[in-house]
Amino acid sequence: MTSSPVVxxxxxxxEVGKTWVTSALFAYCQAHAPKLKVALFKPLQSGAVGDQEHYHRLFDLEQSPLEVNPVSFQAPLAPPLAAARENREIDLAPVWQTLQHLQADYDLVLMEGIGGLGSPITWEWTVADLAQAWRIPIVLVVPVKLGAMGQAVANLALAREKKLMIRGLIRNCLTPCTEVEIEQWANQTLLETLTHTPVIGTIPYLEKAEIPNLAKAAASLQLEALLPGILGTGLEVH
Incomplete structure (x- = not known):
């Protein structure tokens, strides 16, 4: 059986907007590709209330909470430190098993990461290590703020060191941004030149998590580059 794609x-x-971008992509799929079965996946979560709760509050999901987030901790810390506070060991086996289950039952899995690519998920592994070991392509969310371009360069240097498949960059407006501010703080030409990676779109500032606005924001992205063969210009809009 062929496994469904994961991104x-x-x-x-x-806090750069990964949850907003993931929500926007899921909302787009619901609005424009209702026959496409899409799963949301947050492999590890730190904090009493987090992304799993956000997704279930916003969307009418067929997935159970554990299918969205199989491993969670109470303290809002890096997973290995949060686990240590609870005298627990981080076991990635249930994470892998849940992902395999979702790939078997769904057409596409949207997987939200933890922090940046260098963020630790165990005492030995970072997010980049997990993506490398499980051969998962990535898209990098770049916030529109001062200093973001340097962070993007550093994260993509790590991605290339790990030989990850990089689909592109998505700029995300954390606050109301003018076009001038976007080009000053997250300049497309400079980002693409320094990272050798295309900017595949910009998510505007969204004051509220409302499904129609999220879907509209995702519609402006180059979806064929993000999810080749799944979403793009050839997609039938319902």
Whole structure:
């Protein structure tokens, strides 16, 4: 049986909009490709309330909470430190098993990362190590703010060191941004030149997590580059 494709939505750091981008892609699929079965996946979560709760609050999901997020911790810390506070060991086996289950039952898995590519998920592995070992292509979310271009360069240097498949960059407006500010803080030409990676779109500032606005934001992305053969210009819109 052929496994369904997975894409990892990672970021330059924590709090850069990975959840918004993942939500926008899922909302787009619901609106424009209702026959496509899409799963949301957050492999590890730190904090009493997090992305799993956000996804279930926003969307009417067929997945159970554990199918969205198989491993979680109470403290809002890096997973190995959060696990240590609870006297637990991080076991990636249930994470891998859940991902395999989702790939068997769904057409596409949108996997949200933890922090940036260099963020630790165990005492030995970073997010980049997991993507390398499991051969998951990535898209990097770059926040529109001062300093983001340097972080993008550093994250993609790590991605290339690990020989990851990189689909592109998505700029995300964390606050209301003018076109001038976008080009000053996350200049497309400079990002593409320094990282040798295409910018496949920009998510505008969204004050509220509303499904129609999220779907509209994702529609502006170069979806064929992000999910080749799955979403793109040839997609039938319903």
């Amino acid at each position: 990892l939505i990672t970021g330059t750091d924590t």
